[in-house]
Amino acid sequence: MATDSVSSPSPRPTLRERKKQRTREALIDTALNLFTQQDFDSVTLDELCDRVEVSKRTFFRTFASKEEVAMAPYEDMWKAFIDELETLPVAAECSILQVLQDAVLAAMRTMNTGDWAHRLLSCTRLAGRTPAIEAHCLYFCGVTVRAALDVLHRRFGLDPHDLRPRLALDILVAAFHRALEAWADRPQDPTVEHLATDTLAAFAAIPGSLTFTGVPPANRAG
Amino acid sequence: MATDSVSSPSPRPTLRERKKQRTREALIDTALNLFTQQDFDSVTLDELCDRVEVSKRTFFRTFASKEEVAMAPYEDMWKAFIDELETLPVAAECSILQVLQDAVLAAMRTMNTGDWAHRLLSCTRLAGRTPAIEAHCLYFCGVTVRAALDVLHRRFGLDPHDLRPRLALDILVAAFHRALEAWADRPQDPTVEHLATDTLAAFAAIPGSLTFTGVPPANRAG
């Protein structure tokens, strides 16, 4: 289920595994195409499975739901984020929020293979117009945030009742979603570096969101 | 669909409407009981509809999904929040985030009727252990945040590209969810005033979440 290409050197992860990965990617690719051309709800899983020549039973052994296949590229990035969070070296007086931001940036750069950026773009736009996918996405974020919270507690000794690390994570996710939104609205072909730029811009807007009054017409967002 | 008891004086909102409200509340009440005693997934809608003596068709005319009936009390509060946001008088140099916090507090106090608090408690605990409900809840929050953002733009003239108001809303929701979590863990009978206390505590933790380093063992959360 997880991409184990990162943590293990694995010169060749056994044929069986490769086949599994191949069907997984075929499913993702075909699903993204179908959902984009037609509509998420109007595409049936039978239709998708016919295209990929896979039984519906196999689909559900690979993905837990119809929504999951649509958000797989997005989810892969957050899994990489967890990995980064476990291994990232941290400067002593760095704020937790800063550490989290670094981990997100690092995670998205590990995804810079194949045309992950294009797939993520499809994900994002699908999530933007499909309630079921958006709901699933947000739930997944909740799970990821809890996992990340565990890592934080393990790496730094934190008070289990302190709300601040959890809030920092929620803010991180919220800001990243703003970045995705902006990135998906770009006219040009999307690249990981553009996404990094938009992400930094969203992060920069965080401090002001607590204090700004909105009465003066417009200060700068950063 | 919305509770129109707030906006209209309505001495008696016509018999037809009252009947509708009665079935709606019977469905919510019975659903909350069933989902709590048994399990959300193991309770079928046929079972629920049998208890309330209502056809499944009618259920879906009242609620859009099985998850929605479980989160109805929660959703009602956020609808009240939107109303508050439209009407709340605001001091001139008050930060937007402060306005939002006031609106949340005001909204939960308008809910202080019947045993809304108990129903909200059931909601919260259900959402905490049922993925499908949590997903629906988070999606609903997303919709509500967008609606609130519209109100903010209407009441204060905001730059449409400014990320800060949206981030402030996301932070608000995140903090409120922490408050709900703490509130649901209280041993005593839950009251709206306790919820208000926990909400204020969660709001107080927001500023620190941007800056704390986590290296010193434990500062105070507030």
Add this chain to the structure above:
DNA sequence: ACCACCTTGCCACTGAGTGGCGTTTGCTTT
């Protein structure tokens, strides 16, 4: 009392998701 309309109940249907079981296919051991 009448009519118009809103709401409900019933029926049939689609599609997601699950469990069971027999079969294929890749991996391993000798």
Add this chain to the structure above:
DNA sequence: AAAGCAAACGCCACTCAGTGGCAAGGTGGT
């Protein structure tokens, strides 16, 4: 290289959420 093992797959039948259509009952207005 053949046999044995385990993992993955395909097929079948099933449950249940959710939808559309249409007829019947209750409600509000005249």
